[in-house]
Amino acid sequence: MQKAILEARKQEYRPDTTDIANVVLFLAAFVGIWQLVSNIGIFPSVLMPTPAKVIETIARLVTDSSMTVGIGVTMWRLLAGFAMAVGIGGAVGLTMVKFQGFGKTMSSFAVGLLTFPSIAWVPFSILLIGFNDFGILFVVIMASVFSVMTSTYGSIRNVPPIYIRAAKNMGASGFALLRYVMIPAATPSLIMGIRQAWSFAWHALIGAEILITTLYGLGHVLHVGREFNDMSQIIAVMIAIFAIGLLVDRLVFMRLEEKVRARWGLNQHNE
Amino acid sequence: MQKAILEARKQEYRPDTTDIANVVLFLAAFVGIWQLVSNIGIFPSVLMPTPAKVIETIARLVTDSSMTVGIGVTMWRLLAGFAMAVGIGGAVGLTMVKFQGFGKTMSSFAVGLLTFPSIAWVPFSILLIGFNDFGILFVVIMASVFSVMTSTYGSIRNVPPIYIRAAKNMGASGFALLRYVMIPAATPSLIMGIRQAWSFAWHALIGAEILITTLYGLGHVLHVGREFNDMSQIIAVMIAIFAIGLLVDRLVFMRLEEKVRARWGLNQHNE
Amino acid sequence: MAQIEQEYQGNVILELKEVSKTFPQVEKNSDPRRHGVLDRLNLRVREGEFVTIVGTSGCGKSTLLNIIAGLDAPDSGSISAKRDNKNTGKAERVVIFQEGALFPWLTVTDNVEFGLKIAGIPKELRKEIASNFIEMVSLTRFAGSYVYQLSGGMKQRVAIARALALDPQILLMDEPFAALDVQTREILHEQLLQIHKSTGKTILFVTHNINEAVQLGDRIILLSPHTRGIKREIVIDYPKPHDIDSPEISAIRRELLNELQEDFKFAKSHP
Amino acid sequence: MAQIEQEYQGNVILELKEVSKTFPQVEKNSDPRRHGVLDRLNLRVREGEFVTIVGTSGCGKSTLLNIIAGLDAPDSGSISAKRDNKNTGKAERVVIFQEGALFPWLTVTDNVEFGLKIAGIPKELRKEIASNFIEMVSLTRFAGSYVYQLSGGMKQRVAIARALALDPQILLMDEPFAALDVQTREILHEQLLQIHKSTGKTILFVTHNINEAVQLGDRIILLSPHTRGIKREIVIDYPKPHDIDSPEISAIRRELLNELQEDFKFAKSHP
Amino acid sequence: ATSTGSTNTATNNPTTAAEPAQQKTVRIGYFPNLTHAQAVIGLGNGDFQKALGSNIEVKTQIFNAGPSAIEALFANQIDVTYIGPNPAINGYVQSEGKALRIVAGAASGGASFVVRNDAGINSVADFAGKKFSSPQLGNTQDVALRKYLLDNGYKTKENGGNVEVLPASNGDIFTLLVKKDIDGAWVPEPWVAKHVKEANASIFLDERDLWPNGDFVTAHIIVRTEYLNQNPDVIEKLIKAHIDETNWINSHPDEARRVFNEQLQVLTGKTIPDDEFKDALSRLKLTYDPIKDSLVESANAAYDLGYLRQKPDLSEIYDLTILNKVLRERGLQEIT
Ligand SMILES: Nc1ncnc2c1ncn2[C@@H]1O[C@H](COP(=O)(O)OP(=O)(O)OP(=O)(O)O)[C@@H](O)[C@H]1O
């Protein structure tokens, strides 16, 4: 029985190590295949640079600080825009829950508006806000706010009614009901929605950084790569985007998710 | 009591009429504000066309059939790409549920890859597939497949474990477990996810139609509008995109959702 | 034992007049019909009274409780309750739901504290009240556990503690002890009677256990699917706990059993 | 009444050897400890035996059932069950869960048919079996209803019908009648004994109702949090249903009550 | 009409038994731009196909921007394309001089520095604190604008100076001018004409004034090197067709405008208003001369501005043997 406990302990801690091993394995396999394809030379090397070439490019971009500054600027814009989108989208989403008629109408509208590509928002952004950082923020917000809205609305509406009834019965209403019941009850689903909204914000931001040029940001570096047909620079930026995505997911979304899942006992799936 | 029943009946049927009224009201208000802003003339009319101008443009685009053909071609690409994304993303998502280690790793990877803007996929699409319709499909698939993947994975993992346990206990496993339990149990959440994936597909498609020119499609019409700085054409395309989004949501997603919600008794929120 | 008087004595705290309730009977592949549960039900409850409610499964006991709690609206009829001024800010009519309505995102302690938090009780006091009631239901050891970690009976006890902690004017208990073993149940009977006596709370207690009903109730109400309302009321004017083996109580017990038998046959013959 | 023999007679269908089970006790803000529920439990069940299991709330009854069903793995020890060759393709050890594990996306009929569908029973036959069992639990009128439309007791009856429809070799029932009124319960007792007799099914039946335990069981097992296992076994060698008022059965009843009392005191003093 | 993958095969019977010549394909890219007028007209109305003969199948591909065209060329999706000078240089440099060759010119001139009439800019001395736009970071106009500013002693903000250059798409530049968010822009035709007509702007400087003879390259034809080596015959026919088309356009300006607009209508559903069109053409010249010197100078300027990481060696970028052969045959002056 001692053994069993020890083993169970081990199992609890297992994920962290195997998990990192998995990630590394995946990446190694990917780079391996890439190197192989480069070696065989099915694709012209201008379009498919070798890993070494890309690393060199990354080094260059870091040295001339366009990558580092780019990441900094882009992250700042992303966080600012996303925070606002979460604030606004969340608030409207909650209002939609509160007022059913508005909710139903707005919910389809949001899907319609969510399908607007960022390129469609850019002209309005330039017109209404201007050709500057705030214009970029506007595009980011417009592209992700409807995603936040739909997930907030949908997630809360999917909360089992019994929780809401119980809370109301215990005197919760208005803000307290929202804060202490609707939102926590919707959290497992909200995390999924927020992940998607985050990606919408990214897409829009890169698009906006290309169209509203401010000379800084990953979108700009990507754009320059494309303009100069420098494939290794494009790949370098993609790697940066991917790495940021992975890190943010690991450090924020996944942590949050694991915590919530543990509380809810959803990890029983694993057994 | 007769009265009560009648009233209750009315309530059940109410949504359909007020709902349409709501939509019309919203749109009317929007057009009204727009007309007002045009009249006041805060923005120069070259940049902010009047509703009448836009209607004229829509008429022109329909007459020269670039709008009708554009919608047709775009919808075809969207449906084809999206269907494949749902197929592939769904399958991988389910595999992720099945193999926990793979799932965890892939889940962060998917978030990373989901953040790739479509412009980043275009060079690969041209390289691997070609500068043609299939290249566009590739971009659409790459942009929405990870969204489908994450929502499938997330939604199924959020299914209360008791359902899975009960089903397993009754002899369900493998495909049957998936088909008859995991997927239906995850449906309320899946619908939300699919809505978002649909929007990702749209974004990518418009982007791809601009970068991979094929002379047909809403993206092309939008691009021409931008190239010729024809704001009314841009707005016309946005209206088309919005209308399609609204219609698809009403006719597909919302119907499905209402049906599911009725079964699950989630509409009790409304009371 | 005495038949209920026309003019019910005492300070009426709760009065239901001609309350009717139907549910839409949404079925797969068939037109929605309505299914009547309560039909012009009248009920007056005296302040401090302990009313037990019995009836065959599906006769509308939970529905009645929900209506009294204000969670469901009746189709017609009125419910009036005397407000207690002492009890400001706190929930007045608290339900212990038949089916666990515990919040899975909170620990046992936090669940029990929930209503107090909503009522704005300071943290220290909250902690103290919660730990008292958790001790009362013998769950001190599990105070920090999450809901999924509890056994069926433990969940039910948490729900009891949660409701009692709120110290409501009217306590609505829907088969609160159904999942508990005899010992625990007996202890809780005692404690409930104790609380009832010392606080003068009004209690409506649904149970399918006739013994429990006659042991605890000042008055027993028999709901019937036949009459869609109160078929029989029996007031028991003996000191509590009523000795189930005494001839008077035994007689009441037998009488109730007969009534139930009748209803049951009725239900069998009207499928 | 007879003490259980060392060498248990008859054809053993199920054997648990030295089964132990602990759970991680995840608590908010504290290190995970483990909480032992079963400790080296041994149990042999004869083919066709009706074993009732009693014990205080939280002593591990549901856990034991889950382990026997193969839904949870023990930390150590072994479970072996004799396979019945007749029963190919169908679930062998079916659980009626303590907490409704009905599928909310299915109607009552579809819920009852679920296991049969999985087993590949043809549609016509399935329909017939399902409607028989639905009639048995008096829910014919609600055959087309969805789960949220049912009362607590109705849900429990659906779960019973669902398990019985599968005609498993071993039936594991976790407080199946807890939410039912006396009449319904009595009818179902009769029907269960009838099924037991005619099909020779092996039944493990958890209940907190001592009367039920002594009325139905060929053998009564008392689980105890004290010993973390079987504290007492009583074989009742009388024709069934056992008359609860007969002196022999009364004696057993009293004995069990005393044992439970002891456990309860133990639990109180070891919080 | 033209579209993806659709084929402009000659209407006459493509192969006959008597003609065993090998069937070849040439895939040509171009943009629906004024500077690619030869292609827009010649590929659109079938002139090129006719000139190339029935043994050569002409496939066309429209592009919206240079990088896509270069990507497609790299990926062996097209063989030939009309393109601006900068994408050609970039493609050449990125492929280490391997992937492509310029075989002929297409257009010269057609870019101007316009300023808002109410921006208070009368001379070079008024640039301080102003904001200007170029259509694309690092493109011809962008390089020209930045170089012009530097030559006149202005540094851009990111280099510690007091003027700003904001690259924006042509459509957005119009918006920014109308909104008065920028004071001027260095743009190609027909945008110069449009800004002058509709955005209350005027030409501050015609870029032709900066170049000897007023000639600088704005578009030319590039060929995938591999294709050029394997199919010089096809390219020769194509260059002939290109020269013929150029001459036809220059000698029939009114009809050319009409045909161009017809084709533009097919490609984009839009036409360029006649007055703008005329105005634009007055500052633009269609030619087959690649104007080598201007490309080299522009590339050097791009290097000076930091757009190219190494000083470009463009020695191999031109392969004018075929063009010169054709010119020789026709008794025209060769390009050196
Ligand atoms: N949301 C609902 N929609 C439709 N029908 C409902 C709904 N809730 C309850 N019912 C129906 O109302 C009737 C009474 O239900 P209720 O839950 O009040 O029964 P109950 O007396 O509490 O039974 P039990 O003892 O089994 O808990 C049942 O027939 C049930 O099917």
Ligand SMILES: Nc1ncnc2c1ncn2[C@@H]1O[C@H](COP(=O)(O)OP(=O)(O)OP(=O)(O)O)[C@@H](O)[C@H]1O
């Ligand atoms: N998933 C879990 N995680 C942690 N602890 C658990 C889990 N499931 C059960 N337990 C613990 O195991 C013990 C036994 O639980 P079990 O559900 O078997 O009790 P039970 O005998 O069925 O009680 P009841 O009569 O109340 O249903 C309880 O103390 C409970 O807290």
Ligand SMILES: [Mg+2]
């Ligand atoms: Mg009930």
Ligand SMILES: [Mg+2]
């Ligand atoms: Mg249990």
